[in-house]
Amino acid sequence: MTDALNPLAGSHLIVAPVLLPLATAALMLLLGEGRRRFKAVVNLASTLAGLLLAVYLMQAVHARDLTLAFGVYLPGNWPVPFGIVLVLDRLSALLLVLTACIGLASLLYALARWHQAGVYFHVLFQLQLMGLYGAFLTADLFNLFVFFEVLLAASYGLLLHGGGAQRVRVGLHYIAVNLVASLLFLIGVAVLYGVTGTLNMADIAAKLPMVAEVDRGLLHAGAAILAVAFLAKAALWPLNFWLPGAYGAASAPVAALFALLTKVGVYAVLRLWTLCFPVDVGAGVSVAEPFGSWALVWGGLATLAFGAVGMLASQQLGRFAAYSVITSSGTLVAAFGFGAPALAAGALFYLASSTLAAAALFLLVELLERARQVELGPDEIDDGQDTLPAFIQSEPLPGVNLDDDEEVLIGRAIPAALAFLGLTFAVCTLVVSGLPPLSGFVAKLAMLTALLDLQRPAAWMLFALLLLSGLMAATALLRIGMRHFWTAEARPAPRLRVAETLPIGLLLAGGLGLVLQGAPILDYMGKTAASLHAPAQYITAVMSARPVPPMAGISAQESAP
Template sequence: MTGGPIQSIVVALMPHLMIAPILLPLVTACVLLFLRDRQHRTKAAISLFAAVLNLAVALALLWWSKQGDGPSAFGVYLPGNWDVPFGIVLVLDRLSGLMLLLAAMVALMALFFALARWHKAGAHFHPLIQIQIMGLNGAFLTGDLFNLFVFFEVMLAASYGLLLHGSGPSRVKSGLHYISINLVASSLFLIGASMIYGVTGTLNMADIAARIPQVAAADRALLHAACAVLAVAFLAKAAMWPLNFWLVPAYSSASAPSAAVFALLTKVGVYVLLRLSTLFFSPEAGASAGFGSQWLAWGGMATLAFGALGMLASQRPARLAGYAVIVSSGTLMAVIGFARPELTASALYYLPSSTMAVAAFFLLAELMDRQRTDPARQRAPEDEEDHLPFALADLEIARTANLDEDEEVLIGRAIPASTALLGLAFICCTVLVAGLPPLSGFIGKFAMLSALLPLQNEAPAVSSASWALVVLIIVSGLFAMVALSRTGIRFFWAPMERGAHLLRVAEFVPIAVLIALCVLFTVRGEAVMRYTSATASSLYHPAGYIDAVFSARPLPTATNAERLGVPAPETRP
């Protein structure tokens, strides 16, 4: 059989595959709930298989979103078979395809890391991780604000359980703060969405974008207020300063696999801000064009500065990783605020690379903390008078160490060359987070700097905001390098009586895979940049998105054939 018929069959089935990223983790979570608590191996096998299948689906959808230009680059699926804009609509484009793949890869690696021990440290870990995947996938695919709220809540509900997974007072304390902040954000989401519905009469994103230019002048201030209220909910999730005070305590207290998945949650806020800003406030939005861009740009730069200073002031690896999340999110929000396609393309290259690097760093942070909190290797403070800062840091780590269900510090089995492996992984994470050559972190930052400071003779003068972002990107990289180098010296080079690091192969493999993917981004940088450039171009020309959504038609059935103006399908007697 030739490839033509097979390809046509695949293309025909592909639209129905859009529902799989939502149904697959949902069904898997339901199945896992029927298993007994002690069936750890069965749960792990089912959950891991579902995560691998979710990755395969994400790859297929990414391949589909790349095919062609214009409307052909969009996939629209109507789960309820209702006309747009009245029913639920799922929309796939290059941006959502990229985010689906990123979420699938990070979630799979976090789950694989948890199989070493963390999945046994509490109840319902595997159903929670599957529900988390479902919420993430739904948020990236949905095409209306109501279902965005639904998936937002699903994602947050799962994150509450994952944050409290395990034991320890610091996790419970930070978890209560995390829940409180996100409940407030959810309330603001509802208020903003209801106000937008009151002004535009719809919650479908494409329909809102089409109606915004037609909003009456008397109602435009109310529309902007509604969008501002809605934006606050996502700015809190995207960790914009000063709404990000909850993030570092929560993420650094969570278990390592949960924290790695949480690195994706801030990107949901960034994704929604990028999606809605380019869709609602494009140059075609009339008097609303560019609304909020300057606030987003300067707020992102303030967030970037706060995260850089936080990294410089931190010593624990987990807290360093938490501030690295803020640095990444602040950089992306500042770039979105500039609303320039070439700059956004560079940021979209930086987004997956920085997310995978931070996720790997969260996993690595636990392995590093474990070495310092092993009771057999702890030394009394009075014996370390020559290394008092190191001793105080060790005691601080010991008080906040992650514990399992037996209230014991997690200890793995020593393997040969474990110290060298961890040291090499730490160097790679340092290079990626700080944006040093030759890895993808440097390429992403260099691309953003090149877009901010064009070298062409006919290029316009560089604005003060562009210069401020250039300085912050460079200084934040310097601060990250100083902070991470200091931590690396303390953990790997400081003269302490210790043996080999305690490490399991299953714990190191996810870190190695995430770093290898960043290396692949470096090697295939040109191809990835072409993809992100096409993605940014489609984002800033939302007519293709709007046309693709409104061109979707429900399938004719016996109940809707007359409304659609088509013959009713024949039914068997």
């Protein structure tokens, strides 16, 4: 039985995004090492079901008023704050949908050939999704750590998927960095538990005002250690040296899925920081500079500058895509650090746009490199003479476009595969650079407009870096595009499979949808930001959840209105 005022309260669908990939992975493990086609079908069906479920949950939470837009589920039927708690709100619903979209696109691409490069690809893929879904839904630090480790353990195997010395080398660096970050995570959790006596995030936020002054230093130390662990996973400078090599060495579908991993670190910082250190702490007390805000802002600015320089210096599209992920993380951390709801709304829009574009770029890398590596022999080159009219074959007319070899361009058809690559590359260029009229421009415009109202030196610096990073990204992508599409070498059109082109098209279609539905999506982001900066609603929703009475059965959950 659910709350009549809030049908999301206690709904079993809240835990379904975690249980679905877990059950799918368990089923595929029972099937053994063979039956890969059947596993592919099961994986695809489960991932698609996860997307439909995430979209339904997002619509359900968005249909509620701000004070009721929370779904709280107690899996073990233990009272808060002693048991596991899962919470669905606008932010977690947004990230569930984003995860499901990129997961489905990555899987579709992998089904072309990459899923056959390892025995347990499908199992690891589902465990990766489980860890991501759980991290976005959990409401306590210990289970956040558990889901972190689940998704990281799966990412270790996925990074090494396909083998090769390069993947092993960068994989060791990636594992070492994440193990250190996990150790810091545990230390920070232990310190916070020692100070507050709880691991439930809402309960921690409720008890922080009651922490004795003598323990404030220890509290801040624990929060800082925890933030370092999260920001290392979010690729904040100077903790991001591992990312370009790891993401560049991963296979295309794995790298696209990894575009989400840094967002988990950003989400954890945003969730805990807005809960525990809000700008408005209530009771008429306003904090102009909450604890750690300066570190988030200036650390984000440094990361944004580092990523922009890295994009400009990149000669390969794979490294450019990796640095674009760093740039995205820096932008988000800096924007969230200001504690301004209007800026946070634009940053959330940017989060969705930049993540979709980065995933599409990672998928494009392999296709573009394949087109460059395949060249025709001198006897196989088709000069196009047989397809041109006779009067053009004899002598070009004045003013007719010629190529570098002074051959007529009129009448040559652009191969469909090459046209697809060129069009999708151009779309990615517009989105990543923030050029109109696509979603990157809408996101940056929303952030730039909000920055004008802040009137702070750091805000002006972020304003300038957003414009400069877009210019650097456009310059780098133009240079890469010239090398891929405007060279004079004779190459055949690359052979692309539908399973490789469809996911890229879907990701870019999602970015286009952000523009076409810009007004309602910006409204959703605005309400999400307002909810984040009014943490009392989240705290009340979690702390008022009640376990099911024994006589009511074990299948229902109740939440007080």
